Amino acid sequence: MSIQFNDETFRDDYTFRNSDWAINRFPFPFHEDHYMYSVNMEQHRGGPEGSVFEKRFDVDEHYVAEMRDRAQVLADDPLRCQSLPHMTLAGWDLLELIMVSKSEDYPDLFELHRDDDKWRWVNKPLGIDDSFTFMDETTLPYGPMEYITRQTQGDFAVLDQRDDNLWMDAGMITTQADWSLDFDIGMNFFEWHAPVPKANEMGIFVRALKFLMSVQQGAPARRLNWTMTVNPLLDTSPENYHKWGIQKTQMTPENVGEKQHLRVELQTFFRLPRSNGLVFPIRCYLISLDDLTSIPKWGRRLHRVIRDLPEELATYKGFIDNRPMIIDYLAKVDNGAETSPGIWPDLHLEPDAKA
Amino acid sequence: MSKFQFPKAIFSRPVYTVLERRVGSHHLMVADAEGGGALLDLAKSDSGLMADAHVIYIPKHTGDTYSKPLAAFAPGQFYIGSSYEASVARLRRTLLGAHMGLQVYLAGTEGLMGQVQSEAAQAGISPESIQSEHRGSVARRMQCVHCKGITEDVTVDPFVCGHCGLNLYVRDHYSRRLAAFQGVCVNAEDPGNVPKAKELYT
Amino acid sequence: MSGVEKIAVRVTNIVPLNALVTRFEFKRSDGLHFPTFSGGAHVVVEMQDGEILRRNPYSLMSDPADQSQYAISVRRDDEGRGGSLFMHRSVSVGDEMLISNPVNLFALDLRARKHLMIAGGIGITPFMAQIKQLSRTNGNWELHYASRNAALASYGSELMAQHPNGVHIYYDDDKQSIALEALLKGQPLGTHLYICGPKGMINWVRDTAKKAGWPHEAIHYEEFLAPQSGKPFEVKLAQSSMVIQVGENQSLLEAIEAAGVDAPYLCRGGACGQCETAVIGYDGKFLHNDHWLTNEEKASGHKIMPCVSRFEGKTLVLDR
Ligand code: HEM
16 A cells, blocks of 8 residues: 555644544554553564554654654754764664665655665655765765654664663654753663653663663564653654643543544664664654544553553653543543453454454 | 752762772862862872862852862962853863873862863763762752753752743753753743742752 | 574685684675674674584674675684684585674774774784774774784784784784883873783783773773583573583583573673573582673672583572
């Protein structure tokens, strides 16, 4: 299937919509009826056909609109994309990884032609056809990391590995769940995770770091993380929090199903060969509660997860004030029936499923 | 209030120790105000050290309380700066000419120590190999996450950003690169309501 | 599957460099390109040595940007358990072998203002790749290379010819040695120090740098420990409910693998920490040979690194 790209916005009039295709392949993050932080990592080597896990870098109907939103964020605030001087080599690693992956995984959308270090990159959805010299920054309009991540959905943290730690020394961060690259750049794994409640005491970060430092070339890994966002706003940045924070107070029992979105991050980890760095793409998927509850199992499960989530987590994720309203909405779709294990919709298991 | 016990905080927040002599080819000491007292304690514990030391000291409100006795130890190089801004060119020049084996000792306010550490990191010294001892004011250097302006010597929470005028609350999240804590709008979800400011650590 | 991704390769060239060291060059069996790598990376080479499947790490010494071939240089160790002997005696051009994807435990710190490299003997190999990487990116580096004599200084003359200003070679037989204290003293702030060579040399350079006030973050070293031979011993694997025998010339990790039990690893040289295994019970004495566990952990009897460490005694029960 070639993808039909939506013409939509993630700000102001919020015309963002998920098609039925997008709803059915949404990466629902809960494999059971409750949630707590854990070292939830697995290999990233494909997944069921059509799922967001199938390709190394998933491209979907929101691609073109998301890239337009990113360009707007960067025009307003160039500090959302930064790279410390020693990270240029890792930037080339990332450019190569994405160009090779996308041209192999989506040959109808992207082409890469390589003749030694003379490269030609064709990005059909965005109408780009550039020829450049690999490893020669003067032949690209931006640095290599910025160039390729202006054309790839999701945020990117590029990590340097040294002194038994990972250091966030470069990134393209415009669709973040309320953290600042400009503030966090240069920090190590424990420093940038410092605001997260509980996980440290649970020993999660020590184990996660150990896992990440041994991620091998050709053996990427992934995990899911989630939060709640009012309106399909991609750029929930601290930088602009004084502007968007107020939207959290504009939810009512009438509009909660339309305004409240579950925000899921598909986070992947790839070793970068030339620099020995690590890239951490953070791909954001949004779904309104109205759309999410069209999958009965997901509606029931989300109700139970949100209802029983420890207060510290609901506070950290920023929806403690709206939680009662969200629970009221979700309670209506929770008939108490069992939910099947795993994250998939399992529509065939619902009582009114057509055989 | 000369020595202050900071409450336990999140991991990004710096922790301070008591300066002690380390082996090294050269010793660079930078301190402000009551931090002079920490250098004095160090000098007293090891009188030979000061002859090899380059001391950059910014007395601020302390007059010659510390500068006089420091001078008496006859440091190899002794500079009294009228402010951090006035001293930073000298600091950079010193780092530029320095060699591996240099030991760095910082003392005084968090703002001063953080800024010198950040300069030293840019010159190639890793923060882990710099010692810092807090003395004196507990004021914080804050970055406004919204306008990026830095406000020095913040002692109350919330405070008003000196650049954009937003009301910011004081986080413990700390950036060594910026040498600053983070300030975030306190009333974004409730515009009319700014909590009453109170002294930090009260 | 534990460990790392494997690549099927064909031996395309075997070049004896001197009495002890031979270079092996590989191309991919499937004709595709090799992955690029970062200078300092190693690959684990699998060798079917009779009954025993050996996996030894060797630093890649070819140009990291050259995806057409990989090369390693192997020093013959006549005292060792046989991995290097197998490479020297039993491998021929045209042989098919399996190697791992590159793994780097000795990476350059790319922030360094200057890279100061100290090599001893076969420890030159990771620097060969790092120098090629740095030359390509106009890096600032300097190599000091100690060898017994000119004949045994693998790649010495090649390096001198290519980089007359950056390479300094010292021959033990001529009583030449690195004037280390003076060398360290003159280095500008932001210099990083890299050491690869025999244990004695690594310790000497690390100690001297420490005494000169160098921070540990600026000191990098790599020493692959070859697993030692030793008395055979018996181990109980609790999770797998098995009792296995570790042979005289076999490592504990090799014996675990031979029993069909999957155990993680990366370096197989006591450095990376991947194979760390919990000890459930023991009656006897550990022979810890790794760089990974702290002295307290070694003394505690709760952990062992099966890639290089052994055991002597009555019973050993592991959580595998
Ligand atoms: C190296 C890649 C990673 C990067 C760059 C990264 C970055 C971040 C950042 C910037 C935050 C927000 C912190 C804040 O509040 O300011 C965060 C939150 C978090 N991270 Fe990571 N992270 C990484 C890997 C991981 C891994 C492997 C785990 C595994 C368990 C993990 C667990 C978490 C958790 C639990 C949170 C809190 C999220 C929430 O409750 O919404 N992170 N991460």
